[in-house]
Amino acid sequence: MNTHFERSGPLNELTSYPQWAQDMVADCASTKQRVLDHDIWAMMVDLQLDHESTRNFMMGLWPFIERFPSYMALNLLKTRYGRSPGDDMARRWLVRNIRVEQNHAEYWLHWAEGAGVARDDLLHGVAPHGTDGLPRWCEEISARGTLAAGMVSTNYAIEGVTGEWSQMIYQSTKYRESFDPAIRASSLRWLHLHAAYDDVHPWEALDIVCTLMGKSPSADEVAHLVECIKRSYMSMVLLGDRCIRTCRDLWVGREAAA
Structure with missing residues (x-):
């Protein structure tokens, strides 16, 4: 039974959300930690990521970065104005944030170029x-999943964990100073923006998902959202x-010898 939910506590406190959402976040925490760990x-921050792995990373994530506004647009198509408070929240938020995302692909290209990966490689290579799983999954769930499932997979799960790993890298003085001062600001703009704002976006997405689902969704509905988050x-x-498989053994060996 879907009983109406309207958040009354602070946006970024988990206790502001229904118990089912708190349990969902807890259930997914160890899987999220696998991304952060x-x-x-660590290889990137320690400047131990070789050129091949850096290129794999920049090119492997590029299709996801370039298509991210499209995933949001696919979710926007599911909304109907006036159908429910959750639909109206999602519609307003997605329209506003699709515009925010419009320049992020260009900023990713700047980061890649600063890291030594040619723009042409990303655009035409x-x-x-083995790196296509993430964009394929996001395309699938955004096109064919429910509005709640699409947003929890992309705007909650992926944006949330991306904000956290972006912050880890951007906070590294060693990493930032590895870029030529003449291009440092432009090269790191994608990292800077994601480290700065993505701590808010996933909370906003969670608020929307909870408003869509209500206080008492069925156990099967919640289990599906958990599965979607973990898959993301x-x-x-x-x-x-896949990006680092060619240099992981060398890096692990160096860490063990240190």
Whole structure:
């Protein structure tokens, strides 16, 4: 039974949301941590990511970055103005944030170029084999899933964890100073923006999802959202694995010898 939910507490406090949502976040926490604990972020911060792995990362995530506004547009198509408070919230939020996302693909290209990966490789090259799971999943759930499932998979799960790993990298003085000062600001703009604002976006998405689902969704409905969130996280873990598989053993060996 869908009983109406309207948040009354602070946006960024989990206790402001229904118990089912608190349980959902807790259920997915260990899978999310696998993304944050992935070797690729530590390797990047320690400047131990070789050129091939850097290129894999930039090219492997590019289709997802370039298509992200499209996933939001697919979810926007599911809304109907006036049908429910959740639909109206989602409609307003998606319209506003599709505009926010419009320049992010260009900022990603700047980061890639600053990291030594040619723009032409991203625009005209083929993404490394095995890195297409994340964009394919986001396309699938945004096109054919419910509005709640599409938003929880992309705007809650992926934007949320991306904000956290972006912050880890951007806060590294060592990493920032590895870029030529002449291009540093433009090269790191994507990281800077995501580290700065994505801590709010996933909370806003969670608020919308809870408004769509109400206080008492069925156990099956909640289980589906949990499955969607975990699949989003694992798609990013697997992409990271593919990007660094050629240099992970060398890096692990260096860490063990240190």
